[in-house]
Amino acid sequence: MLQITGVSRRFGEVTALSEVSLEIRPGEFFALLGPSGCGKTTLLRILAGFESPDSGAVTLDGADLLSLPAHRRPINLMFQSYALFPHMTVAKNVAYGLERERLPRAEIRERVEEVLAKVGLAAMAGRRPQQLSGGQRQRVALARAIVKRPRLLLLDEPLSALDKKVRAEMQLELKRLQHEVGITFVVVTHDQEEAMSLADRIAVFSAGRVEQVDEPVALYERPRTPFVAGFVGASNLFEGAAHDGGLDGGELGVLPGTGDLPEGTPALLSVRPERIRLEDFGVPDGEPSEEPAAETPEEPAEESPEKPVESAESPEPAEESPKEPTAESAESAEPVEDAVPEESAESAEKSLEEPAAESPEKSPEEPVESAEPAEDADPEESAESPEEPAESAEDTDPEEPAEGRGVLRGKVADVSFYGGVSHISVVVPGRPAPVLVATQGATRVRTGSAVALHWAADDGVLVPQ
Amino acid sequence: MRRPRLLYVPFWVTYVFLYTPIVVLVAMSFNAGKSPYVFAGFSLKWYGELAGDATIREGLVNTLIVATGSTVLSTVLGTLLAVGLARHARSRVLDALGVLPAVLPDLVLGIGLLVFYAAVKMTLGLHSVLLAHTVFGMAFVTAVVRTRLTHADASLEEASRDLGATPMATFFRVTLPQLAPGVAAGALLAFTLSIDEFVIAYFTAAPTTPTLPIVIYSMVRFGVTPEINALATLLLAVSFTVVIVAQRMTRLTESLS
Numbered sequence: 001m002l003q004i005t006g007v008s009r010r011f012g013e014v015t016a017l018s019e020v021s022l023e024i025r026p027g028e029f030f031a032l033l034g035p036s037g038c039g040k041t042t043l044l045r046i047l048a049g050f051e052s053p054d055s056g057a058v059t060l061d062g063a064d065l066l067s068l069p070a071h072r073r074p075i076n077l078m079f080q081s082y083a084l085f086p087h088m089t090v091a092k093n094v095a096y097g098l099e100r101e102r103l104p105r106a107e108i109r110e111r112v113e114e115v116l117a118k119v120g121l122a123a124m125a126g127r128r129p130q131q132l133s134g135g136q137r138q139r140v141a142l143a144r145a146i147v148k149r150p151r152l153l154l155l156d157e158p159l160s161a162l163d164k165k166v167r168a169e170m171q172l173e174l175k176r177l178q179h180e181v182g183i184t185f186v187v188v189t190h191d192q193e194e195a196m197s198l199a200d201r202i203a204v205f206s207a208g209r210v211e212q213v214d215e216p217v218a219l220y221e222r223p224r225t226p227f228v229a230g231f232v233g234a235s236n237l238f239e240g241a242a243h244d245g246g247l248d249g250g251e252l253g254v255l256p257g258t259g260d261l262p263e264g265t266p267a268l269l270s271v272r273p274e275r276i277r278l279e280d281f282g283v284p285d286g287e288p289s290e291e292p293a294a295e296t297p298e299e300p301a302e303e304s305p306e307k308p309v310e311s312a313e314s315p316e317p318a319e320e321s322p323k324e325p326t327a328e329s330a331e332s333a334e335p336v337e338d339a340v341p342e343e344s345a346e347s348a349e350k351s352l353e354e355p356a357a358e359s360p361e362k363s364p365e366e367p368v369e370s371a372e373p374a375e376d377a378d379p380e381e382s383a384e385s386p387e388e389p390a391e392s393a394e395d396t397d398p399e400e401p402a403e404g405r406g407v408l409r410g411k412v413a414d415v416s417f418y419g420g421v422s423h424i425s426v427v428v429p430g431r432p433a434p435v436l437v438a439t440q441g442a443t444r445v446r447t448g449s450a451v452a453l454h455w456a457a458d459d460g461v462l463v464p465q
Numbered sequence: 466m467r468r469p470r471l472l473y474v475p476f477w478v479t480y481v482f483l484y485t486p487i488v489v490l491v492a493m494s495f496n497a498g499k500s501p502y503v504f505a506g507f508s509l510k511w512y513g514e515l516a517g518d519a520t521i522r523e524g525l526v527n528t529l530i531v532a533t534g535s536t537v538l539s540t541v542l543g544t545l546l547a548v549g550l551a552r553h554a555r556s557r558v559l560d561a562l563g564v565l566p567a568v569l570p571d572l573v574l575g576i577g578l579l580v581f582y583a584a585v586k587m588t589l590g591l592h593s594v595l596l597a598h599t600v601f602g603m604a605f606v607t608a609v610v611r612t613r614l615t616h617a618d619a620s621l622e623e624a625s626r627d628l629g630a631t632p633m634a635t636f637f638r639v640t641l642p643q644l645a646p647g648v649a650a651g652a653l654l655a656f657t658l659s660i661d662e663f664v665i666a667y668f669t670a671a672p673t674t675p676t677l678p679i680v681i682y683s684m685v686r687f688g689v690t691p692e693i694n695a696l697a698t699l700l701l702a703v704s705f706t707v708v709i710v711a712q713r714m715t716r717l718t719e720s721l722s
Contacts (some may be wrong), residue, residue, distance in 0.1 A: 050623055070626040083624035087642040096638075097628035148628065 259462025543606025
């Protein structure tokens with residue numbers, strides 16, 4: 001329906017848009033998403049007719065759009081500031097566009113009443129915009145734009161001026177209205193949550209270019225550029241080169257991931273925080289939180305004398321109520337390491353894949369944190385494991401702590417809980433930024449705990465750099 | 466915290482200095498005696514004399530014609546100039562030139578206009594004063610409206626265009642209502658300035674059509690009479706009213722935006 005071809009726009013030295021091409025389909029809810037200054041608003045203003053591109057073409061239903069002045073375009077814009085006329089009542093504001101079309105008075109009145117009812121403001125028709133709340137103003141702005149029945153409705157940061165509660169309400173409202181009136185919506189936003197929740201398809205902008213156009217889920221799960229991986233949703237990005245079965249992260253070893261990139265291509269591996277599973281080894285004794293986890297293999301060994309006793313007494317509780325052992329998580333963690341000691345010694349690659357693949361089974365021992373918990377625990381494995389803790393401490397080579405203990409090891413730097421999700425940042429030696437992990441519900445992991453991180457190859461996406 | 470009393474002294478001294486002459490002038494206008502310096506009892510006789518003075522009446526009529534005409538002209542032109550400067554010309558030089566006549570010395574403007582009228586062989590009269598007053602009145606209107614425009618929301622005009630209004634309809638239905646308080650304040654300013662403007666009027670008026678300030682000036686040359694005091698008091702009343710109205714208007718404007 002709307003075809004944007006090779007549109008460029010420069011402001012002096014700044015390139016606001018560079019060779020942007022997009023196709024917007026009829027009836028679609030389309031979002032232009034990007035950080036401020038990425039050119040999305042310039043594109044919107046070009047569509048509305050307030051700016052003209054230096055080069056490129058825009059056609060609406062096959063007809064050239066750029067040659068039409070703003071007031072002749074079958075396109076309406078809902079302004080970020082709403083731009084309601086302060087000297088007119090709500091009804092007058094809404095009627096303004098229809099009056100310009102010189103429609104008969106009766107029809108104008110009818111359509112104004114209809115649209116005000118649709119946005120739930122019929123009672124406010126006689127008020128001035130100043131007398132309305134933010135949410136109500138936004139509805140008036142929306143009503144004023146859709147009453148003209150445009151081919152295309154542009155919305156500039158439609159929800160940014162609203163407080164959080166009203167925002168969620170309006171989000172639903174916008175979607176509902178879009179279905180009802182059947183107008184194609186193009187929304188500009190810097191808020192990725194807003195874009196994800198509203199749009200059918202999203203074009204991600206960065207520095208005047210379109211990075212990726214996709215449906216929200218695809219954008220989230222299969223980012224195609226480093227920018228998208230970083231911008232859409234929280235993500236852990238690892239730098240390195242493509243490698244069989246994942247990414248060769250240099251110091252960090254091979255990290256599991258998927259993507260069809262030729263071996264050795266510089267790439268980023270994107271792993272979503274909620275895809276990472278934590279294995280908790282507890283806070284090392286006497287060393288509250290200062291030492292990096294990789295250097296603390298001895299400390300668990302100090303505790304080990306206690307363990308056999310406990311595990312002998314209660315191997316069952318360990319499986320049945322995986323939450324219990326958490327307090328002494330050090331002991332429950334050890335076994336995991338031992339479950340795969342031989343394989344891990346064989347090859348770095350293999351050992352890295354193994355724990356990730358096996359992780360669902362092992363989760364009972366890393367009691368709380370695992371996203372997929374204990375149900376399918378292998379009783380034998382857990383029963384066995386407590387018997388070899390002392391060994392494991394000896395076995396553990398300080399140089400290769402990651403082996404058999406997940407993809408990466410690190411220490412919890414911070415834990416915060418909000419929105420029903422625990423956000424845990426883990427400092428991993430050899431990586432400047434902490435790795436973020438998100439788990440459903442309140443976590444029992446404490447700051448300073450030594451942890452191992454697991455994820456499967458499917459959970460990591462390789463992005464060419 | 467209490468401020469030291471001493472700090473109030475310069476404040477009050479300044480006000481006394483500013484307003485004593487005015488208070489004296491107003492008081493003496495009600496003087497029953499003939500001397501403008503010695504108060505000899507209350508009387509409205511000089512106001513009566515004023516009403517009967519044909520020269521003053523003529524001057525007043527001339528002044529009102531000039532002030533009204535130049536206010537209308539300068540308001541229309543000044544508003545258009547301000548809109549043009551704000552919306553279409555992104556030039557600081559043009560901006561400065563637009564309001565320059567407001568700060569130019571009257572003498573320069575007066576002589577310049579006189580030379581110009583002579584060059585185009587225009588006869589002097591009320592029309593020449595009216596045009597001269599329009600020149601500086603327009604500058605004041607432009608300055609006031611321009612300020613208001615910079616605070617006005619440009620997206621309102623875009624919204625109007627977006628909703629299908631032609632540029633003309635947008636100007637009359639959205640831009641102008643937004644500017645109305647500024648335009649009114651500018652008009653009041655132009656009117657008050659024109660009423661008591663002397664220097665430019667002196668240069669550009671014909672001897673047969675003196676404005677009120679010129680009439681007063683010629684009267685004062687032969688000594689100040691209480692009649693002049695009465696006239697000055699009336700002018701003062703007009704100015705005060707206008708200033709207060711203008712102030713109210715700006716306050717109204719601010720509370721609106």
